[in-house]
Amino acid sequence: MNDFQATPEAFTTMLSQMIPLAGQMGIEATELRPGHAAATIPIEGNGNHLGTMYAGALFTVAEVLGGALALSSFDVTKVYPVVKDLKITFRRPAKGAVTASASITDEQITELAAEAEANGKAQFILSAEVVDEAGELVATTEGTYQIRSHGS
């Protein structure tokens, strides 16, 4: 849909350029295709005095999925993503690396692209799950994102 090669590796590189803080945290995309994105973050450098991952690191690995999904699902020569709000609920402490993942449907992609084309923007809710290395749920997020037309 666009010239950007939406591979996990390309997104990881782009992320560290666009949001240096996320790069410093060691966030890496692991899956990226239209409608689906996943990213990991190591515990090293992102922990607290209790040896568990800091809340802001869990927030970040989930939040960047909105941008990743926008890049892999929409024509980024036409639209760019904006986060409006995000709620994170902490389920249990994460003692090691975690992986966040989120998806939107093909129907959503089609409808959102059409709405942004018609109205200059389109809004969607993105729910992400953050799991530890054992697959246990450590946090969930629900964010409101928009795609907006360039110049709108």
Add this chain to the structure above:
Amino acid sequence: MNDFQATPEAFTTMLSQMIPLAGQMGIEATELRPGHAAATIPIEGNGNHLGTMYAGALFTVAEVLGGALALSSFDVTKVYPVVKDLKITFRRPAKGAVTASASITDEQITELAAEAEANGKAQFILSAEVVDEAGELVATTEGTYQIRSHGS
């Protein structure tokens, strides 16, 4: 109420030891007393490709207020703070340093301390405002925190 000298400077030092990531972001407490806390974060190192502060940095400067307030308001030899969830709503882009602040009332402090003493934990909602250098609101947060008795 406790041996920890709850000054902004002491909290800033403690924060960078307990949550190195927050220290690296340059977060500094600016006000700290029972029932009230404020902290700032510079734009340097915390921006994105648009020259505005990254969402995860805004999250962090607001989130740490829960811990700051717990330290200044409760007897930390008896209780410690835990964040359960936090919603951040982005109002406008922040192009420079921002300051987050939050308060709880004296009545809340008394009631929460008594409840934690009786039940091992007590829960409260903390609302924070994040403003830029001109005093314009850039984000608001609403978090659910608990204080829990050590060993409970």
